[in-house]
Amino acid sequence: MEKPFAITLDVGSSLANHTGSWRTKRPLYVDRLPPCNNACPAGENIQGWLFHAEAGNYEAAWRVLVQDNPMPAVMGRVCYHPCESSCNRGQFDEAVGINSVERFLGDEAIKQGWKFDAPPKASGKKVLIVGAGPSGLSAAYHLARLGHQVTIFEAGPFAGGMMRFGIPKYRLPREVLEAEIKRILDMGVVLKLNSRVDNILDSMKSAGFDAAFLAVGAHIGKRTFIPAGSAAKVLDAVGVLHSMEGEEKPMLGRRVVVYGGGNTAIDVARTAKRLGATEAIIVYRRTREKMPAHDFEVEEALQEGILIKWLSTIKQVSDAGALTIEKMALDDKGFPQPTGEFETLESDSLVLALGQDVDLSLLNGVPGLEIKDGVVQVSPALMTGYPGIFAGGDMVPSERTVTVAVGHGKKAARNIDAWLLGSSYEAAPKHELANYEKLNPWYYNDAPKTMRPMLETLRRQSTFDEVQGGLDESSAQFEARRCMSCGNCFECDNCYGVCPDNAVIKLGPGKRFEFNLDYCKGCGICVSECPCGAIKMVPEEV
Amino acid sequence: MLKQCEGSHAVASAVAMCRPEVICAYPISPQTHIVEGLGEMVKSGKLAPCEFINVESEFAAMSVAIGASAAGARSYTATASQGLLFMVEAVYNASGLGLPIVMTVANRAIGAPINIWNDHSDSMSQRDCGWIQLFAENNQEALDLHIQAFRLGEELSLPVMVCMDGFILTHAYERVDMPTQEQVDAYLPPFVPRQILDPAEPVSIGAMVGPEAFTEVRYLAHAKQMQALELIPQHAAEFQKIFGRDSGGLVRPYRCEDAETIVVALGSVLGTLKDTIDEMRDAGHKIGVLGIVSFRPFPLQAIREVLKDAKRVVVLEKSLAVGIGGIVSTDVRMALSGLHLHGYTVIAGLGGRAITKASLHKMLQQAMRDELEHVTFLDLDHNLVKRHLEREKQKRRSGPMAENILRDVGVVAARIA
Amino acid sequence: MPFQPVKFYQTGTFTVGNRLLAPEERTVQANMQRTNGLNSGHRACQGCGEALGARYAIDAAMRACNNQLVAANATGCLEVFSTPYPETSWQIPWIHSLFGNTAAVATGIAAALKVKGRREVRVVAQGGDGGTTDIGFGCLSGMFERNDDVLYICYDNEAYMNTGVQRSSATPPAARTATTMPVGVEPGNVFGQGKNVPQIAMAHNIPYVATATVADLHDLEYKVTKAMGMHGARYIHIFVPCPLGWGAASNDTIKLARLARETGLFAVYEAEHGEVTSVSKIRKRVPVEEYLKLQKRFVHLFGKTPATETIARIQAMADRNIRKFGLLEEEGV
Structure with missing residues (x-):
C-alpha cells in the first residue's frame, strides 16, 4: 500500500536499529563444573549422562557414562556416591539419587546387552596389567579403548578383586559383576587367572610389554597385638570375606565379634548374621560420629540386628573366646583414651577388621621405586619411580574405594597412553564450579528423592539376597529429571524467553542457544533467570 | 424526490445513503436528531451493514471513528459545541493520521456561559485542526455537502467537517430534494483506504515522528488541503451532473458583479443576507454577498477574484476572536493582500441572537457610508454592558456577570425569537 | 488452577520451555517460530518488563488467533520505544x-471488522497503567460496559515512566516518584485508597478479567489464550517491573515480578463475569521487605531508622490481598 509518509511504517523495520551498541557487559554461555562431577572419584560426567537419561535415552546416557567408568551396574551398587553428598539439589530438597540411576543404567545395559564400541586401530603397543580388581579392569578398558593390546595377570582364580572378595553378595550380586567384567574382556582384553606375577620386570620382558599398570590391591589383613589364648579363634576380615567366594563357607559360630569401624567391619558382621550367627557384635573404639563406615551401612546393619559396642577396645582373648573389653572415653581432641574399666564379652570367634596391607613382593628388585607407609609412591601421572611402570588402586596412597580405584584405572590408562606415545597427558582445565549460589532454584519443582526398595529385614538377616533393589524405569527417569543440570545448559528455553530484546537465538534441539549481540543490551535477565547458572556476564571489551 | 422534513432528518437520510459502516453517537444538542435518526435506521436494519455505537463521550466518539476508519470502515459521527471541544485531541489525531472521517458539526456557541444556540465558535475553534470544513447555507446544501464530504475526504484521506447552523438548520423543516440511492452510489464509490489495519498486510500506523520529518508531515497535510481547492469545484460539477443541482464548491457569490460593497459570510445567515441585498439592490445600491462554502481549505484565490473590484468588504461573523475581533475577517484580509479596500468586521448572531434584516440594513447603510467601526457588534445592547461595567466599578464583589445581565434583561428568551 | 503444573519434571512448570516437554506443554515463547510481535531493535531500556510483557502477550494472542490480530496502542513507553520514525518494532x-482513547480506538476497529464480516480478525488494545487506570479509564469503562469485542491488556509498571516517573493511580503507597518525592511527613506516594482496575473491570461483569506477571509465562499465556478464546470485553492486567522507574537492577525484572506475587502485594487471579474463578497460590511466601529492598523507590523506608510503621502498612496490604483472594495454599478459595 502507498502509505502516508512517516506516520505509517513497515513492520519489523526496527531491525535496522542495532541496540547492541548500548551494552557495557555481555552475556556468555558457559559450562560450569557440576559439583557431582567434581566430586566423582571416577571422573564421571554425571550431569552429562543424566541429561540423556532425563530424556529416556538410556543407551546414550550409558554411553556417556562408560566413557569414564566401564562398570555402572557395579558402581550403582557399591559406590559411596560422594556425588550425592555434594549435589546442589541437597540444598533444595534432597540430593538426586545419582547412584540409583547409575545402577538402573548399568542393569539396563546388561539386560539389553549393550556392548562397548570396538577399539579403534590398534596401536601395536602391549600393556601388562597386574591385578583384575576395579582399577586393573578400569585401566584395561580404557587402554583397550585407546587401541592398546592389554593383558591382565590375576593371581587368584576369579577376576574382580575387592569387588568380589571384599564386598558381600547381598550388596553386589556376582552375576552383575561377571557381566560387567565380561563386557570389558569382550573388547579383546586378555585375562590370565591364577597367574601370579612374582617379578614385574621379568614378566614385562618375557612377553615384550611396553608398559605395566600394577593394581594388586591390599589383601593382607592387618593384625594388632592382642594377647590371645592358643585355642582362641581369631580371623581377619578379608580372609572371611574371601572364603565366602569359595566352596567352604567360614565357620564363625553363633556369637561373632568384629573388631574395627570401617565398612569392612560392617560387611563382616552382616555376613556373619546371614551365616547364622545369633549375635554379631562390632566393637569399635570411638563413637558413631567418628566411625569411618558409611552411616547408611551402619543404619542398615543396625536394622538387621547387628549390635555395636561404641568406645571399646579389646585387650585380651581367652582360650574359650571370652574377650576382655576396656571402655574408652574421648579426650578433648576427640581421641579415645583408656578408662581402666573392663568388661567381658563371650564370643565364638573374633574377626579383625582393622584394614589391609599391600603385598609388594612383585616389586622386589625394581630400581627407583619408593615405598612409604606400605604403599607405592607414584607421580601425579600415577607412574612409579620406574619409567613405564604405573600403579593405582589400594596399593598407592589414596582412599580405598572401588570408585577411586576405577578412577585410577582411567587416569593411569590416559597417562600410559601418553607415555607410550612419548608425550604426557594434560587433563583439560577444570571449569569453574557451579555452586548453589550460581543457580536460580525458583525454577525447580519440589520433587523429593525416590527411595530404592529395600529387602525386608527378615530376609536380610538370613539370606544373601541383594538388600537394595533397583529403580524401575519411570522412577529412574523421575530421579534423573530431578537433576538441576548445574552449570550446564539443559535447553529450558528460559534465556530465549526472558530476553526483552529477542536477542537470544534458539538453535534447535541439542544445539542450545546463541546471543544476538546486534540487539543484546546487556540487561542480564538471562543470567539471573538461567535456572542452572550456565550464563555469566563479562565486561564488554573496549 | 422533494420532501418536507427537518434538517437533521435530511442529513441523516443523506448520510445513510452514503452507506456508512460505523457510526458513533454521543448526545449533544443540536446534533442529536441526526444520530437518533441514523440509530433507528441501523437498529431497524434499514441501514446495513453498519455498526451504531453509543459511546461514553465525544472523545470516545471520535476515537471509535478513528479506529473504525483505520480498519477500513467508512465512519461518521456528529457533534456540536462543548462536544467538539471535548473531542479536540482526537479531532487533531484523525486528521494527523489522514483518516477520512465525516463529522457533522451542528454549530453552537461555546460556554461559559452555557448556551445551546447557534453561532460558529465551535467550528472556528477547530479551524487549524487539519480537517476540511464545509459550511452549509440551507438544509439542501447540508444534505448535499455530506455526500460530497465522503467523496472528498476519502479521495484525499482527510477528515471532513460539515458545519450546519444548529437549530436554524438542524431543527428547521424545509423542503429538500432527496436524492435516490442510485444517484449517491453513482457519485460516491466504495471506500478504498490508503492505509488499513489488516493482518494480510501489516503496518504500524501512528509512529512518533521527530524533528527530522515532522515539518514534512505537516507540509503534506497542507498540500492535501491545497489539492482540495482543486477537487472541490470538480466534485461540485460532477455532483451537478448526477443530481442536477449546483451545490457545494468553494464560494458562492451573489449579485457581486459591479458591487462596490460585498458582504462575506458563512452558513444560514446567507439567506437573510441575500434577501437584504435584494432589497438594497432594488433600492439602487451596488451591493452583493459572498458565501464561503469551504472555510478549510480557505479559497484565497477564489475570494480575491470576487472581491478585488469592490470598494469595501464587510465580513459578517458568527464568532468572535476575543481580543481582536474577527476570525474569518483575518483570512479574508489575507485574500485581499495588496488591495486597498475598506474592511469591516461585524460580529453577529452570537449565542443564537437573531440577525434581522432591519439590523443588517442599518449596519450596511453605515458601511456603505464608511461610518462603520472596524469591529462592530451587531445589535449590541450598550446599556446592559454599561450597567455591568458600572456595577464592577462600584463594588469588588459584583457577582456573576452573565446572571447579572440576565436580571437586567428581565426576560430570558426575549432576544431569541 | 489456571493450568496443570507439570509434575515430575524439574522445571516444566516454571521455565519458558523444556526439551522434554510435549510441544503443547511448552510456551509460545519457547517456539523457534514465535511471532516476535515486538521485534528486536526497539528502544526500551535494558531489562524492560513492559517490552517483555508485550511480546509475551502479543505472541500468545497471535497464536490464539492464527496470526489474525490487530492492535491499538496507547501513548506511553511501549508506543514510543517501539515506533520512533523511521522504524517500527511491531510485526x-x-x-x-492517543494516550487516553485506546479502548475506544479498539472498539472502532472491532466494529469495522464486524461490519466487514471479518470475524476471524481479533482486536487487542494495550497501554500502560497511566493510559489505562487514569487518562484512558473513561474509554476503557465504556468499552467494558458495551461489551465490545476487545481484549484490553494493561502493562502495569506503576507510574508514568515515559514522562519521567510520575505518580499514577497505580503507584503503590510510599513509592518515590518524581511527583511523590520522599520528603515531608509522609515520604513517597500517599496511602490512598488505590484504584484497582482489575476489580473495577470485574464490577462491569465482563466475560473475562485476569491478572498476570512477567514472572509466570505459562500463566500469562494461558490467560491470554483463554481471553482470546472468548468474545466481548476482556481485560488482562500484567505486572511489568520497570528497572529505570523503580531504581532496580536491570537483571532483576523478573525477580521483582515474582516477589510481587510471592509477597501477596500483587494478586494473580482470573475472573469470569465478575466472579473469581481461580487464583495463583503463593509458592514461597516472603515478607514485603524482600521485594521493597531491591528498589530505590522504596530506599527511604530502609534508612538509619527503618520506617517500620510504613513497612508494616505495606505488609498489611499484602496480607489483606492474601486473605481476600486466598493466596495461600492452606487457606483455599
Missing part, C-alpha cells in the same frame, strides 16, 4: 492514536 497491524 502486526498496529495503531497508535
Whole structure:
C-alpha cells in the first residue's frame, strides 16, 4: 500500500536499529563444573549422562557414562556416591539419587546387552596389567579403548578383586559383576587367572610389554597385638570375606565379634548374621560420629540386628573366646583414651577388621621405586619411580574405594597412553564450579528423592539376597529429571524467553542457544533467570 | 424526490445513503436528531451493514471513528459545541493520521456561559485542526455537502467537517430534494483506504515522528488541503451532473458583479443576507454577498477574484476572536493582500441572537457610508454592558456577570425569537 | 488452577520451555517460530518488563488467533520505544492514536471488522497503567460496559515512566516518584485508597478479567489464550517491573515480578463475569521487605531508622490481598 509518509511504517523495520551498541557487559554461555562431577572419584560426567537419561535415552546416557567408568551396574551398587553428598539439589530438597540411576543404567545395559564400541586401530603397543580388581579392569578398558593390546595377570582364580572378595553378595550380586567384567574382556582384553606375577620386570620382558599398570590391591589383613589364648579363634576380615567366594563357607559360630569401624567391619558382621550367627557384635573404639563406615551401612546393619559396642577396645582373648573389653572415653581432641574399666564379652570367634596391607613382593628388585607407609609412591601421572611402570588402586596412597580405584584405572590408562606415545597427558582445565549460589532454584519443582526398595529385614538377616533393589524405569527417569543440570545448559528455553530484546537465538534441539549481540543490551535477565547458572556476564571489551 | 422534513432528518437520510459502516453517537444538542435518526435506521436494519455505537463521550466518539476508519470502515459521527471541544485531541489525531472521517458539526456557541444556540465558535475553534470544513447555507446544501464530504475526504484521506447552523438548520423543516440511492452510489464509490489495519498486510500506523520529518508531515497535510481547492469545484460539477443541482464548491457569490460593497459570510445567515441585498439592490445600491462554502481549505484565490473590484468588504461573523475581533475577517484580509479596500468586521448572531434584516440594513447603510467601526457588534445592547461595567466599578464583589445581565434583561428568551 | 503444573519434571512448570516437554506443554515463547510481535531493535531500556510483557502477550494472542490480530496502542513507553520514525518494532497491524482513547480506538476497529464480516480478525488494545487506570479509564469503562469485542491488556509498571516517573493511580503507597518525592511527613506516594482496575473491570461483569506477571509465562499465556478464546470485553492486567522507574537492577525484572506475587502485594487471579474463578497460590511466601529492598523507590523506608510503621502498612496490604483472594495454599478459595 502507498502509505502516508512517516506516520505509517513497515513492520519489523526496527531491525535496522542495532541496540547492541548500548551494552557495557555481555552475556556468555558457559559450562560450569557440576559439583557431582567434581566430586566423582571416577571422573564421571554425571550431569552429562543424566541429561540423556532425563530424556529416556538410556543407551546414550550409558554411553556417556562408560566413557569414564566401564562398570555402572557395579558402581550403582557399591559406590559411596560422594556425588550425592555434594549435589546442589541437597540444598533444595534432597540430593538426586545419582547412584540409583547409575545402577538402573548399568542393569539396563546388561539386560539389553549393550556392548562397548570396538577399539579403534590398534596401536601395536602391549600393556601388562597386574591385578583384575576395579582399577586393573578400569585401566584395561580404557587402554583397550585407546587401541592398546592389554593383558591382565590375576593371581587368584576369579577376576574382580575387592569387588568380589571384599564386598558381600547381598550388596553386589556376582552375576552383575561377571557381566560387567565380561563386557570389558569382550573388547579383546586378555585375562590370565591364577597367574601370579612374582617379578614385574621379568614378566614385562618375557612377553615384550611396553608398559605395566600394577593394581594388586591390599589383601593382607592387618593384625594388632592382642594377647590371645592358643585355642582362641581369631580371623581377619578379608580372609572371611574371601572364603565366602569359595566352596567352604567360614565357620564363625553363633556369637561373632568384629573388631574395627570401617565398612569392612560392617560387611563382616552382616555376613556373619546371614551365616547364622545369633549375635554379631562390632566393637569399635570411638563413637558413631567418628566411625569411618558409611552411616547408611551402619543404619542398615543396625536394622538387621547387628549390635555395636561404641568406645571399646579389646585387650585380651581367652582360650574359650571370652574377650576382655576396656571402655574408652574421648579426650578433648576427640581421641579415645583408656578408662581402666573392663568388661567381658563371650564370643565364638573374633574377626579383625582393622584394614589391609599391600603385598609388594612383585616389586622386589625394581630400581627407583619408593615405598612409604606400605604403599607405592607414584607421580601425579600415577607412574612409579620406574619409567613405564604405573600403579593405582589400594596399593598407592589414596582412599580405598572401588570408585577411586576405577578412577585410577582411567587416569593411569590416559597417562600410559601418553607415555607410550612419548608425550604426557594434560587433563583439560577444570571449569569453574557451579555452586548453589550460581543457580536460580525458583525454577525447580519440589520433587523429593525416590527411595530404592529395600529387602525386608527378615530376609536380610538370613539370606544373601541383594538388600537394595533397583529403580524401575519411570522412577529412574523421575530421579534423573530431578537433576538441576548445574552449570550446564539443559535447553529450558528460559534465556530465549526472558530476553526483552529477542536477542537470544534458539538453535534447535541439542544445539542450545546463541546471543544476538546486534540487539543484546546487556540487561542480564538471562543470567539471573538461567535456572542452572550456565550464563555469566563479562565486561564488554573496549 | 422533494420532501418536507427537518434538517437533521435530511442529513441523516443523506448520510445513510452514503452507506456508512460505523457510526458513533454521543448526545449533544443540536446534533442529536441526526444520530437518533441514523440509530433507528441501523437498529431497524434499514441501514446495513453498519455498526451504531453509543459511546461514553465525544472523545470516545471520535476515537471509535478513528479506529473504525483505520480498519477500513467508512465512519461518521456528529457533534456540536462543548462536544467538539471535548473531542479536540482526537479531532487533531484523525486528521494527523489522514483518516477520512465525516463529522457533522451542528454549530453552537461555546460556554461559559452555557448556551445551546447557534453561532460558529465551535467550528472556528477547530479551524487549524487539519480537517476540511464545509459550511452549509440551507438544509439542501447540508444534505448535499455530506455526500460530497465522503467523496472528498476519502479521495484525499482527510477528515471532513460539515458545519450546519444548529437549530436554524438542524431543527428547521424545509423542503429538500432527496436524492435516490442510485444517484449517491453513482457519485460516491466504495471506500478504498490508503492505509488499513489488516493482518494480510501489516503496518504500524501512528509512529512518533521527530524533528527530522515532522515539518514534512505537516507540509503534506497542507498540500492535501491545497489539492482540495482543486477537487472541490470538480466534485461540485460532477455532483451537478448526477443530481442536477449546483451545490457545494468553494464560494458562492451573489449579485457581486459591479458591487462596490460585498458582504462575506458563512452558513444560514446567507439567506437573510441575500434577501437584504435584494432589497438594497432594488433600492439602487451596488451591493452583493459572498458565501464561503469551504472555510478549510480557505479559497484565497477564489475570494480575491470576487472581491478585488469592490470598494469595501464587510465580513459578517458568527464568532468572535476575543481580543481582536474577527476570525474569518483575518483570512479574508489575507485574500485581499495588496488591495486597498475598506474592511469591516461585524460580529453577529452570537449565542443564537437573531440577525434581522432591519439590523443588517442599518449596519450596511453605515458601511456603505464608511461610518462603520472596524469591529462592530451587531445589535449590541450598550446599556446592559454599561450597567455591568458600572456595577464592577462600584463594588469588588459584583457577582456573576452573565446572571447579572440576565436580571437586567428581565426576560430570558426575549432576544431569541 | 489456571493450568496443570507439570509434575515430575524439574522445571516444566516454571521455565519458558523444556526439551522434554510435549510441544503443547511448552510456551509460545519457547517456539523457534514465535511471532516476535515486538521485534528486536526497539528502544526500551535494558531489562524492560513492559517490552517483555508485550511480546509475551502479543505472541500468545497471535497464536490464539492464527496470526489474525490487530492492535491499538496507547501513548506511553511501549508506543514510543517501539515506533520512533523511521522504524517500527511491531510485526502486526498496529495503531497508535492517543494516550487516553485506546479502548475506544479498539472498539472502532472491532466494529469495522464486524461490519466487514471479518470475524476471524481479533482486536487487542494495550497501554500502560497511566493510559489505562487514569487518562484512558473513561474509554476503557465504556468499552467494558458495551461489551465490545476487545481484549484490553494493561502493562502495569506503576507510574508514568515515559514522562519521567510520575505518580499514577497505580503507584503503590510510599513509592518515590518524581511527583511523590520522599520528603515531608509522609515520604513517597500517599496511602490512598488505590484504584484497582482489575476489580473495577470485574464490577462491569465482563466475560473475562485476569491478572498476570512477567514472572509466570505459562500463566500469562494461558490467560491470554483463554481471553482470546472468548468474545466481548476482556481485560488482562500484567505486572511489568520497570528497572529505570523503580531504581532496580536491570537483571532483576523478573525477580521483582515474582516477589510481587510471592509477597501477596500483587494478586494473580482470573475472573469470569465478575466472579473469581481461580487464583495463583503463593509458592514461597516472603515478607514485603524482600521485594521493597531491591528498589530505590522504596530506599527511604530502609534508612538509619527503618520506617517500620510504613513497612508494616505495606505488609498489611499484602496480607489483606492474601486473605481476600486466598493466596495461600492452606487457606483455599
